Amino acid sequence: MISPQLTEHRIPADAFDELAGGAGGAPAVGRLVAAQYSKHLLLVRGVLDAARRAGHARWAAARRAYDLLAAVQAHHPEAVAAVLRHPSVGAWARHAVATGEGIERFASLAAAAVVRAxxxxxxxxxxxxxxxxxxxxxxxxxxxxCAARTATATVHSAPGGAEVGVEGLAVRIGGAEPGWTGLRSLSAESDGRRFRVLVDDLDPHRMPGSGNLGGRLSEPEAERWRGVLQEAWDLLARNHPRVADEVAAAITVFTPLAPPERGLSSATSRETFGCVALSTPPDAQTLAVTLAHETQHAKLSALLDIVPLTRPDDGARYYAPWRDDPRPAGGLLQGAYAFLGVAGFWRRQRHHESGADAVSAAAEFARWREAARVVSGTLLTSGSLTAPGERFVARMARRLDEWRREPVPAAAATIAREAADRHLTSWRERNGELPAPVAPVA
Incomplete structure (x- = not known):
């Protein structure tokens, strides 16, 4: 069996409260990362068990692949971990358990581990x-x-390298070999902090359910991403070091999205922990705040696998100041926690700006602290939270109340209030009068 033996994952009360306040740091994120690896191990084992119970035609092959992974892990645990931690593996395994489809991909996991080892x-x-x-x-x-005539190829691995062979054709794995397309890595280092991610623009399970996946980045596009990432990492490491530590601990993969008409699109998925899907970043600051935002989603999604914070969906829908559609309580919590992180980003960043940029940063802080606090109030009165969820959101609300007492320039407060009013008016025109936002206690 693939080890280590799985154990129950718990979040200590102090770490839970730190996370609820929007932070947690690398140690708390490390606990979440470990739990997600256990989740992947369970899902991979679940694929095997589901195939056996169903009498799947691929059951025997899946068992051989699983046994091979276990054998490789005995001597090269880092190679197996690198494969099984990969975000798309979680999405594939979940899909395979639910549908019985894609069982044959088990062999691809084993082959990737063999090549790495x-x-x-x-x-x-x-x-x-x-x-x-x-x-x-x-x-x-x-x-x-070749493709038209075969459904199976063979990976030949050895200490000196590996290749994929079929019908007398051999394609070398690695480098710029014809027929091979490898995932590229991006890395950045600043103030002693290092961040490295793979760009997964190939795997069919890299971001399930996304309707705007981008294609393979060109080399010039990849170089642009490298440059913007280094600038964004400089900003995070210099002005937001704790956020930088959390990003480095949680995020391992970028998946490109098709560009929107303006700005940047980004997303995370509970099925692909560690992956941030995003369009080409227009500038370093946008990428930095996006990483802060999406890391909050990743943290909360991982925490929800350990501690349920919301009750089953009862059909109620609520206003979210960052969405055009009514949201269930679970979605509302995700958004509030993400924008708690965004508010924290601008709370710090405003002190590193000057002139009009300082006013703009203060306006972002003012708008999102208020928005996240309004939604926290909605959640606390919704009846949709579990007991741990009530503690979590109450801690969020206390942090936001602390921030609401911090002064911002009058011009920034006006910009924030007018933007919030425009959004609420537009939302009501589109959706009607669902339950109004709950005003926070001053």
Whole structure:
């Protein structure tokens, strides 16, 4: 069996309260990361068990792949962990358990681990649409004449390298070899803090349910991402070091999205912990605040796998000052927690700006602290929170109340209030009079 043996994951009360206040730091995030790895191990085992119970035609092959992963892990645990932690593995496993589809991808996980470990081994892997996907590594694209005739290829691994073979054709894995497309990495370092992510623009499970996935980044686009990331990391490490530590601990993968008409699109998924999907960042500050925002989502999603904070959806829908549609309590909590992080970002960043930029930053702080506090009040009176959820949101509200007592320039307060009023008016025109926002206690 793939080890380590799974244990119950708990969040100590002090770490829970730190997370509820919007922070937590790298130690608390580390607990969440460990729990997510256990979740992936359970899901992978679940795929095997579900296939066995269903008498799936691929059950025996899945068992061989699982046993191979366990054997490789005994001597190269880091290679297996690198594969099984990869965000798309969680999405694939969840899908396979739920539907019984894609069981054959088990062999691709084993092959990726074998290649990473550099052990001598051969693994038969599926060919889908003429492509062999090795999660966390990349893809081999077979010539059309081969792809049309085969559903299986063989990964040949050895200490000196690996290749994918089919019908006498061999495609070398790695580098700029013809037929091979590898995941690229981006890294940044500043003030002794380092951040490294893979850009997964290939895996079919990289962001399930997204309707605006981008394609493969061109080399110039990848270089632009590198440059903006370094600038954003400089900003985070210098002005928001605790956020930088949380980002580095939680986020391991970027997945490109198609560009919106303006600005930046971004998303996270509970199924792909560690992945942030985003369009090309227009500038460093936008990327920095996006990383702060999406890391909040990742933290909360991971925490929800350990501690339920909301009750089952009862059909009630509420106003969210950052959305055009009514939201259930679970979605409302996600948004409030993310914008608690956004408010914290601008609370700090306003002191590093000057002139009109300082006013703009203060306006962002004022708007989002108020928005997150309004929604916290809505949640606390909704009846939709569990007992831990009430404690969590009450702690959020106390932090936001502390921030609401901090003065901002009159011009910034006016900008924030007018933006909030415009959004609420537009929302009511679109959705009617659902329950009004709950005003926070002054």
């Amino acid at each position: 550099g052990v001598t081994c051969e693994v038969d892997v599926p060919v889908t649409g003429g492509v062999v996907t090795l999660p966390s590594l990349g893809q081999v694209t077979l010539p059309a004449e």
